[in-house]
Amino acid sequence: MAKILAVDDSASMRQMVCFTLKGAGHDVIEASDGVEALKLAQGQSVDLVLSDVNMPNMDGITLCKNLRQLATYKFTPILMLTTESTGDKKMEGKSAGATGWIVKPFNPDQLLTTIKKVLG
Amino acid sequence: MSIDLSQFHQVFYEESYEGLDAMEQGLLEMDIEAPDDEVINTIFRAAHSIKGGSGTFGFNQVAEFTHVVETLLDEVRSGHRAMNQSIMDLLLISVDCMRSLLEELQAGDDPDLSQAKDLKSQFESILNSDSEPAESASDGGDNSGGDAVEDNNDTGGKGYHVHFVPEVTLLQTGNEPTRMFRQLAEICDNQMEVVCSFDRMPSLTGMNPEHCYLSWDIKITKAIDRHEIDEIFEWVIDDAEVIITELSGDADSAVNSIEAKSIDSSTPQVETVVEPVEQKEIASIVEQKETAKDPVKVKTKSSPPESSSIRVSIDKVDSLINMVGELVITQSMLGQLGQNFDISRVQRLQEGLAQLEHNTRELQESVMKIRMMPISFVFSRFPRLVRDVSRTLNKKIDLVLSGENTELDKTVMEKIGDPMVHLIRNSIDHGIEMPDVRASAGKSETGTVELNAFHQSGNIVIEIKDDGAGLNKERIHQKAIENGLIDESTILSDEKIFDLIFQPGFSTADAVSDLSGRGVGMDVVKRNIASLNGSIEVSSETGMGSRFVIRLPLTLAILDGQLVRVGEEIFIFPLVSIVESIQMDDTAINKVGGHSDVLQLRDEYVPVVKLNELFSVNIEETAVDEKIIVVVETEGEKMGVVVDELLGQQQVVIKSLEENFKKVEGISGATILGDGTVALIVDVSGLPKMSGTSVKQIESAHKAA
Numbered sequence: 001m002a003k004i005l006a007v008d009d010s011a012s013m014r015q016m017v018c019f020t021l022k023g024a025g026h027d028v029i030e031a032s033d034g035v036e037a038l039k040l041a042q043g044q045s046v047d048l049v050l051s052d053v054n055m056p057n058m059d060g061i062t063l064c065k066n067l068r069q070l071a072t073y074k075f076t077p078i079l080m081l082t083t084e085s086t087g088d089k090k091m092e093g094k095s096a097g098a099t100g101w102i103v104k105p106f107n108p109d110q111l112l113t114t115i116k117k118v119l120g
Numbered sequence: 121m122s123i124d125l126s127q128f129h130q131v132f133y134e135e136s137y138e139g140l141d142a143m144e145q146g147l148l149e150m151d152i153e154a155p156d157d158e159v160i161n162t163i164f165r166a167a168h169s170i171k172g173g174s175g176t177f178g179f180n181q182v183a184e185f186t187h188v189v190e191t192l193l194d195e196v197r198s199g200h201r202a203m204n205q206s207i208m209d210l211l212l213i214s215v216d217c218m219r220s221l222l223e224e225l226q227a228g229d230d231p232d233l234s235q236a237k238d239l240k241s242q243f244e245s246i247l248n249s250d251s252e253p254a255e256s257a258s259d260g261g262d263n264s265g266g267d268a269v270e271d272n273n274d275t276g277g278k279g280y281h282v283h284f285v286p287e288v289t290l291l292q293t294g295n296e297p298t299r300m301f302r303q304l305a306e307i308c309d310n311q312m313e314v315v316c317s318f319d320r321m322p323s324l325t326g327m328n329p330e331h332c333y334l335s336w337d338i339k340i341t342k343a344i345d346r347h348e349i350d351e352i353f354e355w356v357i358d359d360a361e362v363i364i365t366e367l368s369g370d371a372d373s374a375v376n377s378i379e380a381k382s383i384d385s386s387t388p389q390v391e392t393v394v395e396p397v398e399q400k401e402i403a404s405i406v407e408q409k410e411t412a413k414d415p416v417k418v419k420t421k422s423s424p425p426e427s428s429s430i431r432v433s434i435d436k437v438d439s440l441i442n443m444v445g446e447l448v449i450t451q452s453m454l455g456q457l458g459q460n461f462d463i464s465r466v467q468r469l470q471e472g473l474a475q476l477e478h479n480t481r482e483l484q485e486s487v488m489k490i491r492m493m494p495i496s497f498v499f500s501r502f503p504r505l506v507r508d509v510s511r512t513l514n515k516k517i518d519l520v521l522s523g524e525n526t527e528l529d530k531t532v533m534e535k536i537g538d539p540m541v542h543l544i545r546n547s548i549d550h551g552i553e554m555p556d557v558r559a560s561a562g563k564s565e566t567g568t569v570e571l572n573a574f575h576q577s578g579n580i581v582i583e584i585k586d587d588g589a590g591l592n593k594e595r596i597h598q599k600a601i602e603n604g605l606i607d608e609s610t611i612l613s614d615e616k617i618f619d620l621i622f623q624p625g626f627s628t629a630d631a632v633s634d635l636s637g638r639g640v641g642m643d644v645v646k647r648n649i650a651s652l653n654g655s656i657e658v659s660s661e662t663g664m665g666s667r668f669v670i671r672l673p674l675t676l677a678i679l680d681g682q683l684v685r686v687g688e689e690i691f692i693f694p695l696v697s698i699v700e701s702i703q704m705d706d707t708a709i710n711k712v713g714g715h716s717d718v719l720q721l722r723d724e725y726v727p728v729v730k731l732n733e734l735f736s737v738n739i740e741e742t743a744v745d746e747k748i749i750v751v752v753e754t755e756g757e758k759m760g761v762v763v764d765e766l767l768g769q770q771q772v773v774i775k776s777l778e779e780n781f782k783k784v785e786g787i788s789g790a791t792i793l794g795d796g797t798v799a800l801i802v803d804v805s806g807l808p809k810m811s812g813t814s815v816k817q818i819e820s821a822h823k824a825a
Binding site for chain 1: 123125127128129131132135161162164165168169171172173174175176177183291292293294295296299300303330352354355358359
C-alpha cells in the first residue's frame, strides 16, 4: 500500500481522487495548492505525488521543480493531472521533473490503472 | 472496483458556482486596457476547474462549452489575444450560460443547450478569426490522453521487438525501467524476453550513480495491441530512444543478432528476470476497464440533490468543539456531585448549574455563528447587476461596497437578495439621472450607488444610498391622491410622504421600463423585509439622492422576547418591537367611534387592544389599574396591548407553528419555556390588521369626532 500526496485546488476532484485511492487501500495526504503540498512534503516521504497543474499560490509545475530539489523526492514518481494534452504543457512538466501525466477527464478506474505504472 | 461518481456531484456544483462567481467578479473588476495577470489567471483557473470537473463527473455538455471559454481565456492569459469589450461581454454571458446549465443539471433536467451552442459558435468564430490560435482550439476535447503516441490499434501478428535506450537522466523524472518491464510482462502474460545492454556503461570513475547507463532490447512473443505498448512508453518517449517494431516471421533474428553481438563483444550478459505477475491483478484490471465504459451512465442514477450545505471556517468548528469539551467537564462534575449529594453541597451544585448555563449559552452562540455568513455573498452579485443595468440605460454609475464582512444568518441572507436587487435597480433606473442631466445640475456625470452593511444593537443594518435626483415629493403626493391612498386635504410630513412609496399599487415611474416597474413594487419589498422581522426606511433630499435603510434581525431562529401573562397563558413579544410599557390608567383611555379604545400617550393617540379579547383567553376580572399596557411599534405605527403582567425577558428559540401545526393569525411562532410549557409569540405586525384598528383609522375617526 502506497502513501500518496494528492494536490488539487478543486475540492471535488480532490475528493474523487482521494476516495478512489483510499478505496484501493492507499494512504492519502491532501493539499489544495503547491505551497501546502510542499510544506507537507518536507516533513515526510511519499511513494507518489499526484498534482494538478493550474492552482493558485503555486502551480503544479513549480511544485514539481521544488520537490525535485528535495533529497527525498529526487526519484519519487510525480504525475501531473492535466487537461492540457498539448505537447508543450507536457514538455514543461517533463522538464520540471514530472514522471508522467494523467489527462483529465479521467475516471477512478483510469486513475488506478495509471498509478499502477509507477507504484511497484 | 466501481465508484459512484454522483457522490461528488454536490461538491462539484458548489465549487463550480463559486468558480463562476469568481469569474464574474474577476471580469467585472478587470481593467480592459491593462488586465491584471493575477485576475486573468484566477478567471482562467475557475474555467479550467469547471471544465476538468464537468468532464470527470460526466457532464460533457458543460465540459464542451467550457472548453471554448477556457481556450479563449488561455489565449488572453498567454498574451496571444488582447482583451476587449466584446470578449468581456461574451465571457460574462457565458458565465450565466454555464451557471444555468449547471443549475439545470443539478435539478436533474436535461440542460437547454441552445444558448450554449450559439455562444460556442461565437467563441469559435473569434478563435478562428486569426490563424494563430487555431491549433489549440482543436485539442483537449479528446480524452484518450495520448497525442504523443499515435493511435494504432493494430495487433502485431507474432509480437514486437522494442529497442529502448533511455537518456541517462531518466531516473530523475521518477521513471523506472524495471517497473515498465513488469507492466509489459503483465500485458503479455510473461511471454517476453528482456536483454540488457551495457554498451553505454562508462568506466567506474566516470560513473554518476544517479544515471542510468543501461539500455534494453525486449522481445514480446505474444500478439497484443500495439497501443498498450505505446502507453507504457508514453511518458519516456521524449527522454529515450524507443523503437517498436512488429515481429514478422523472420524478425526473431533482430533480438538474436543483438544477443549474438553482446556475446561477441564479450561483455557479460545480464538478463533481467521478470517476476511472474499474479493472475489476480490482471483480472482486476480487465474488470476495471469494463466498468469504466460509460461515465454518463452514472449521472442518471443520481437523484437531484436538494440539500444545501454551508462552508464553515475551521475556527468556528474549533471553538464549538472547545465549547462542547467544557460542557462535558461540567456535566461530569455535576454527575459526580449527584452521586453522593447532601445539603452541604448545595453551594457547589449552584456553582455547577451556573457553569452549565454559561456553557450552554456560549454553545448556543457558537452554533448560531455557524449559520452566519458574510454579507458579501449577497453583495457580490451587485457589481454585475449595476454594470448591466447602467449599460442598458446608458448611465454612468460607480458602485461602492462597504461592510462586506458583516455577518448575518444564512436564511436571512437568502431572502434579502431579491428586495435588494429591486432597490438597487430602482436607484439606478429612477434615482440616478442621465449623464447630461447630472452635468447640467453641476454634479459629476458618474453617479454613485453605495451599499453598506453594519451591525447595530443586535440587528444588521443595510444601507442603499444613491446620489441621484432624490424622491419627488410633489409627484408622490399627487400620485397618492390619484390612487386614492390619501385625500387632497391631507397634509403629511416628508417622512410620511416618502413612506407612501411602500403602499401597494404605487408607482411614480412615467413609463414602465424594462428594468423596474414590472408589477413588483416597493410594497413587495417592504412585505418581504417585514416577513424577516425587519424594517425599511427611506429618506431623501431633492437633487442630492435617496437613502434606504433596511434593518434585519441577525437570525430568524432566536428572538429576544418579553414574556407577558394574560390569564393563565404566557405570550411573548419580540423585544425590539416594544417601545415602552406603562401601568394602565383608566383616565388615559378614551372610547373613540363607539368601539375602539385609544390611549392618550403624551401628545399621541394610540389604539389599544386587549390581548385576552384578541385570542379569546379567559381572565379573572381584576382592577383596571393592575393591568399593564405594552406599547409596541410596527411599520411606524404604535399600538397599545393590554396584558395582565410583565414577566421576565429571555432569549427564546422560535419554533414554527406553520410547520408543526398551521398558520395562526396574530401569532408568528411558538417556543418552549424552561418549565416545558409552550408559549406563543405575538406577531406584532399582524396585530393592527387583526384587531381592525390602526392609527390611520383612529386618526380619521378622531377627526370625525
